[in-house]
Amino acid sequence: xxxxxxxxxxxxxxxxxxxxxxxxxxxxxxxxxxxxxxxxxxxxxxxxxxxxxxxxxxxxxxxxxxxxxxxxxxxxxxxxxxxxxxxxxxxxxxxxxxxxxxxxxxxxxxxxxxxxxxxxxxxxxxxxxxxxxxxxx
Amino acid sequence: xxxxxxxxxxxxxxxxxxxxxxxxxxxxxxxxxxxxxxxxxxxxxxxxxxxxxxxxxxxxxxxxxxxxxxxxxxxxxxxxxxxxxxxxxxxxxxxxxxxxxxxxxxxxxxxxxxxxxxxxxxxxxxxxxxxxxxxxxxxxxxxxxxxxxxxxxxxxxxxxxxxxxxxxxxxxxxxxxxxxxxxxxxxxxxxxxxxxxxxxxxxxxxxxxxxxxxxxxxxxxxxxxxxxxxxxxxxxxxxxxxxxxxxxxxxxxxxxxxxxxxxxxxxxxxxxxxxxxxxxxxxxxxxxxxxxxxxxxxxxxxxxxxxxxxxxxxxxxxxxxxxxxxxxxxxxxxxxxxxxxxxxxxxxxxxxxxxxxxxxxxxxxxxxxxxxxxxxxxxxxxxxxxxxxxxxxxxxxxx
Numbered sequence: 176x177x178x179x180x181x182x183x184x185x186x187x188x189x190x191x192x193x194x195x196x197x198x199x200x201x202x203x204x205x206x207x208x209x210x211x212x213x214x215x216x217x218x219x220x221x222x223x224x225x226x227x228x229x230x231x232x233x234x235x236x237x238x239x240x241x242x243x244x245x246x247x248x249x250x251x252x253x254x255x256x257x258x259x260x261x262x263x264x265x266x267x268x269x270x271x272x273x274x275x276x277x278x279x280x281x282x283x284x285x286x287x288x289x290x291x292x293x294x295x296x297x298x299x300x301x302x303x304x305x306x307x308x309x310x311x312x
Numbered sequence: 313x314x315x316x317x318x319x320x321x322x323x324x325x326x327x328x329x330x331x332x333x334x335x336x337x338x339x340x341x342x343x344x345x346x347x348x349x350x351x352x353x354x355x356x357x358x359x360x361x362x363x364x365x366x367x368x369x370x371x372x373x374x375x376x377x378x379x380x381x382x383x384x385x386x387x388x389x390x391x392x393x394x395x396x397x398x399x400x401x402x403x404x405x406x407x408x409x410x411x412x413x414x415x416x417x418x419x420x421x422x423x424x425x426x427x428x429x430x431x432x433x434x435x436x437x438x439x440x441x442x443x444x445x446x447x448x449x450x451x452x453x454x455x456x457x458x459x460x461x462x463x464x465x466x467x468x469x470x471x472x473x474x475x476x477x478x479x480x481x482x483x484x485x486x487x488x489x490x491x492x493x494x495x496x497x498x499x500x501x502x503x504x505x506x507x508x509x510x511x512x513x514x515x516x517x518x519x520x521x522x523x524x525x526x527x528x529x530x531x532x533x534x535x536x537x538x539x540x541x542x543x544x545x546x547x548x549x550x551x552x553x554x555x556x557x558x559x560x561x562x563x564x565x566x567x568x569x570x571x572x573x574x575x576x577x578x579x580x581x582x583x584x585x586x587x588x589x590x591x592x593x594x595x596x597x598x599x600x601x602x603x604x605x606x607x608x609x610x611x612x613x614x615x616x617x618x619x620x621x622x623x624x625x626x627x628x629x630x631x632x633x634x635x636x637x638x639x640x641x642x643x644x645x646x647x648x649x650x651x652x653x654x655x656x657x658x659x660x661x662x663x664x665x666x667x668x669x670x671x672x673x674x675x676x677x678x679x680x681x682x683x684x685x686x687x688x689x690x691x692x693x694x695x696x697x698x699x700x701x702x703x704x705x706x707x708x709x710x711x
Binding site: 190250 | 445446449450451452453454455457458459460461462463464465466467469470473474475477478481482523524525526527528529573574575576580
């Protein structure tokens with residue numbers, strides 16, 4: 176579910192199971208669930224997507240990873256984000272394993288490459304913190 | 313030899329249009345499509361005992377029964393298929409399988425996509441526009457609404473653009489090679505009067521100079537959304553043998569999916585097409601070399617490249633070379649999307665995905681006119697749904 180920020184951006188509406196992840200972002204921490212057999216997984220859910228076990232625990236990750244792929248939205252595919260174009264969307268493989276999505280920040284969209292090393296960046300929008308990534312090194 | 317239980321015996325297809333002058337309720341569109349496809353096959357309405365749809369705007373619940381009531385059909389097989397662009401291909405094999413197990417004999421398969429008459433007092437408004445790009449991810453509890461939508465990963469183009477970006481980094485295909493897919497498709501559309509781009513050929517330079525929409529995809533590598541509609545009729549081999557046209561057996565099929573959002577695709581450049589196509593070819597007992605024409609879902613140029621590879625027509629990583637070395641034109645050495653594909657014909661909602669099937673049927677039935685592929689007996693047709701997610705492959709063989 177989404178709701179919209181004061182300036183019209185779509186924001187996540189946390190659920191009981193995803194709330195700890197979003198609470199972590201508010202504290203500038205990246206916390207995901209870790210299955211004792213299959214490691215970290217994303218996105219938060221009640222059971223491990225490999226074994227359906229429910230004996231996972233929350234754990235904090237480094238926030239470091241590499242760009243698996245990316246694109247630059249130059250058309251405003253979401254009309255609510257049209258004022259932000261061009262902006263980059265990246266799929267990032269975290270060092271600990273899971274792949275997730277976020278916007279690239281603190282860089283020129285023309286400088287992003289597949290395989291680029293990145294780290295978590297946290298962007299506050301109203302009372303929500305969004306996870307993004309910035310280049311390192 | 314593959315399956316010979318069910319065959320496609322008729323089709324109808326409306327020319328895709330950017331603006332639709334004749335708004336219709338979905339049920340009315342289905343009635344018109346039914347009349348047309350039954351006339352095309354010379355089959356009586358009373359013979360129909362199966363309905364396959366994607367949904368019904370006028371009856372979001374109980375959709376098949378609402379349509380049976382509206383059309384006056386006593387139906388033994390009633391299916392709602394929800395596989396995005398792979399829906400039409402998924403509909404066709406479900407109809408064929410239902411016929412094979414003996415639960416029904418003659419099935420109408422509908423893919424209408426037309427606007428409804430304006431609703432008194434209704435205001436679609438900006439919110440409706442906004443939500444369209446979210447494709448259901450806005451509902452409470454949706455992972456997509458919490459993780460993809462806030463990052464701007466909405467609609468389809470950015471997801472396919474990321475597949476193209478990854479592919480280019482991994483295998484080094486050029487943007488010019490991807491552009492050739494759009495150019496050859498548009499060439500084919502010049503032989504299809506139903507195509508939205510009929511009379512409008514393009515060159516590699518045209519594609520290369522069109523604006524970036526989502527890097528590295530450019531405007532002319534992306535389908536044009538249209539209105540339209542189509543339907544096919546599937547029946548038993550026995551009934552098909554008494555039909556007007558050459559029966560087109562649904563001789564092999566496969567389906568595979570793993571994810572909704574592209575974020576969670578196991579590998580965005582090694583798609584679920586592979587397993588769907590392998591199963592379809594194995595079931596049909598047909599080799600890739602035996603295929604006379606291919607109809608590949610082409611929402612974007614990159615989709616065609618990935619499909620050529622993952623459906624097994626060339627090794628992984630060689631799709632660019634394959635496209636460079638072959639003419640994909642109806643009069644070329646490797647006829648592909650001879651109707652122009654969706655890139656050349658326009659994407660009339662689910663009718664876009666159905667166009668790959670209707671064209672394969674036309675070719676095998678020998679009624680493709682100016683763009684007829686000589687001696688066309690075996691066609692490969694597939695559908696790609698969502699974010700390189702839902703995949704359905706069909707082998708269609710003439711009797």
